[in-house]
Amino acid sequence: MSKITDPEILNLLKSEATRTSGFEMLLNKYKEQTYWLVRRIVVDHDDANDVVQNTFVKVWQNIERFREDSKIYTWIYRIATNEAISFLKSKKSQYFVSIDEMRKGFGEQIEADVYFEGSEIQRKLQIAVATLPARQKLVFIMRYFDAMSYQEIADVVGVSIGTLKASYHIAVKKIEEILKTD
Amino acid sequence: MMKNFHRNIPMGDDPVLHGLDKSASSNPFSVPDGYFDKLSSDILNKTSKVTPKSSFKLNPLQIASIVFTAAAIVTLVYILSTNNNTDSGNKNNTTIESTQNNLVYPEVVLLQSENEPVVYIPASENNKSHYIVINPDAPTDVVAKLIAQLPFKPEVISFVSSEYSRQRQEYNNTEVVHIQNQDIEKQLLIEEFNQIASNNNAVIKPCEFFKTEIANIQKSDIKTVETELQINYFNLIPKDTCSEFAFELSAFVPGKNHYLWSTGDTTSEIVIEKTGVYQVTVTMADGSKMRKGLNARIIPRPELKNDYLITGCSGASLFLTVEQKNTGYAYRWPQLNLNAPQVTIGRPGLYIATIKGCKMYADSFMVIFTHCDLNIPNVVSPNGDGINETFLIDNIKYYPNTELYIYNRSNQLVFQSKNYQNDWDASTTPDGSYFYLLRFPDGITQEGLITVHRQ
Numbered sequence: 001m002s003k004i005t006d007p008e009i010l011n012l013l014k015s016e017a018t019r020t021s022g023f024e025m026l027l028n029k030y031k032e033q034t035y036w037l038v039r040r041i042v043v044d045h046d047d048a049n050d051v052v053q054n055t056f057v058k059v060w061q062n063i064e065r066f067r068e069d070s071k072i073y074t075w076i077y078r079i080a081t082n083e084a085i086s087f088l089k090s091k092k093s094q095y096f097v098s099i100d101e102m103r104k105g106f107g108e109q110i111e112a113d114v115y116f117e118g119s120e121i122q123r124k125l126q127i128a129v130a131t132l133p134a135r136q137k138l139v140f141i142m143r144y145f146d147a148m149s150y151q152e153i154a155d156v157v158g159v160s161i162g163t164l165k166a167s168y169h170i171a172v173k174k175i176e177e178i179l180k181t182d
Numbered sequence: 183m184m185k186n187f188h189r190n191i192p193m194g195d196d197p198v199l200h201g202l203d204k205s206a207s208s209n210p211f212s213v214p215d216g217y218f219d220k221l222s223s224d225i226l227n228k229t230s231k232v233t234p235k236s237s238f239k240l241n242p243l244q245i246a247s248i249v250f251t252a253a254a255i256v257t258l259v260y261i262l263s264t265n266n267n268t269d270s271g272n273k274n275n276t277t278i279e280s281t282q283n284n285l286v287y288p289e290v291v292l293l294q295s296e297n298e299p300v301v302y303i304p305a306s307e308n309n310k311s312h313y314i315v316i317n318p319d320a321p322t323d324v325v326a327k328l329i330a331q332l333p334f335k336p337e338v339i340s341f342v343s344s345e346y347s348r349q350r351q352e353y354n355n356t357e358v359v360h361i362q363n364q365d366i367e368k369q370l371l372i373e374e375f376n377q378i379a380s381n382n383n384a385v386i387k388p389c390e391f392f393k394t395e396i397a398n399i400q401k402s403d404i405k406t407v408e409t410e411l412q413i414n415y416f417n418l419i420p421k422d423t424c425s426e427f428a429f430e431l432s433a434f435v436p437g438k439n440h441y442l443w444s445t446g447d448t449t450s451e452i453v454i455e456k457t458g459v460y461q462v463t464v465t466m467a468d469g470s471k472m473r474k475g476l477n478a479r480i481i482p483r484p485e486l487k488n489d490y491l492i493t494g495c496s497g498a499s500l501f502l503t504v505e506q507k508n509t510g511y512a513y514r515w516p517q518l519n520l521n522a523p524q525v526t527i528g529r530p531g532l533y534i535a536t537i538k539g540c541k542m543y544a545d546s547f548m549v550i551f552t553h554c555d556l557n558i559p560n561v562v563s564p565n566g567d568g569i570n571e572t573f574l575i576d577n578i579k580y581y582p583n584t585e586l587y588i589y590n591r592s593n594q595l596v597f598q599s600k601n602y603q604n605d606w607d608a609s610t611t612p613d614g615s616y617f618y619l620l621r622f623p624d625g626i627t628q629e630g631l632i633t634v635h636r637q
Contacts, residue, residue, distance in 0.1 A: 027222055
């Protein structure tokens with residue numbers, strides 16, 4: 001079965017009568033990749049679930065505002081990453097903890113997470129990623145884990161490719177430092 | 183001869199992450215069985231209760247440029263397919279056959295001489311505008327004459343680059359691929375034709391030169407055809423033009439002529455990077471001179487703001503600002519009937535601003551207001567230590583009859599009050615994250631996350 005294309009989905013979304021089924025197809029096409037991106041950022045499954053649900057509710061509410069000069073998935077990613085980052089911010093301000101404690105917290109969270117099946121090195125890497133500032137974290141996750149192109153990331157994050165490359169470079173250096181000291 | 187104005191960012195290799203092999207980038211996470219099916223139904227459940235925000239009639243503005251680009255690309259591809267069946271029987275047929283509106287693209291070609299100086303593509307259901315494609319190899323006066331004869335309103339006029347059509351003629355059977363926007367080498371406004379065809383109120387849009395790659399052909403295979411360009415670019419110089427990029431302007435006149443620009447350049451083409459008035463004097467071989475001026479505006483595309491949701495405090499007003507880096511923009515807030523880059527807003531709603539540079543762009547903001555004097559905590563710890571024992575909202579007493587709803591992760595209501603008095607102590611609620619919704623008597627709602635945490 002061939003996958004439905006984005007223009008077909010957008011056509012369905014344009015008309016009131018077919019909007020719901022169009023959204024359902026959009027959801028089925030993009031829910032998994034959106035979930036995995038968000039999961040990388042927020043780590044916890046329940047949190048990721050909340051963020052993804054909010055993301056798609058916003059996608060639905062704002063579907064008529066989608067500017068057709070960008071790809072639909074970069075638009076969804078943009079909403080998802082904004083949601084995930086603001087979620088992390090609200091979580092951080094909730095506990096008033098230092099970065100070290102935060103790292104510890106993430107580590108414990110990952111160890112306690114029954115849905116984390118990674119190796120020791122993957123666990124360390126997740127903890128290191130969790131300590132990065134928001135933009136570096138996004139760029140690193142999309143580049144390193146999702147192998148997205150800088151152009152695609154630029155479309156999502158909304159900054160120039162030059163800035164992204166710098167962010168990625170700094171992120172890689174920081175993660176190396178953290179992996180070395182552990 | 184053509185210069186490339188799109189400076190490519192050098193794509194070096196990514197830094198290597200030392201100390202990790204590539205397997206670390208694989209996915210270490212998993213999800214509960216059947217999770218993604220449940221996710222769909224959860225989301226559809228939620229979206230069935232809300233309707234998308236209403237659209238405004240501004241959409242055409244936002245997509246006009248895309249429609250144009252798409253039309254131009256489609257046109258180019260279309261030209262290729264018609265080039266394949268050169269019908270010499272129609273060689274001298276330059277009369278316009280019909281302009282029935284119900285004919286569907288691309289079945290009708292009104293003009294089909296050997297060189298196809300002008301191709302007319304009628305409007306169809308998908309594409310609301312008629313358009314015309316002009317072959318730059320065709321003599322200018324022939325093209326002008328044909329356009330003047332058109333009994334409809336031309337929307338877009340595109341030139342196919344001469345180099346391209348030459349290659350095309352030599353390799354008729356090869357498929358052409360990769361026509362990308364990034365490859366558009368330059369833009370030129372041709373408004374001269376506007377006057378020629380103005381008896382029909384023609385709207386003629388900027389034409390674009392496409393750099394194209396022809397698949398499976400090695401460079402050495404392409405015979406360089408050193409024929410002189412026949413097009414008289416001098417005649418095509420518009421009085422006024424606007425571009426989002428630097429562009430190359432040609433005043434080329436066939437023959438051995440001297441060129442002198444107001445910039446001091448003596449080449450037949452100059453690159454225009456700045457807004458200004460440019461003049462060129464062409465001295466012909468016989469000593470006669472031609473002079474023309476061009477008012478060029480270079481206005482880059484505005485950067486639209488990323489922030490869509492704007493939150494303000496009830497009782498106060500807030501500012502909405504669109505990009506104002508370039509003085510060449512014209513701003514408009516249709517709902518407010520204002521023309522400033524910044525406006526003051528006192529009411530919630532969706533606000534649209536249009537920014538006109540060379541083209542029209544639209545930006546929009548969703549403005550909501552909250553009660554900022556309320557300090558809503560995000561944690562409740564009912565453990566008897568005297569801190570955060572109840573969900574204590576400062577100043578709630580100024581908002582009598584405020585409704586509070588608290589939901590758990592499964593969207594079950596765990597607490598509700600029609601007149602909240604700081605009396606929820608979470609004593610019967612297990613630790614975890616909850617969602618609260620406050621509905622004030624004035625219609626404002628505020629929502630957020632609240633954590634119940636006993637230790």
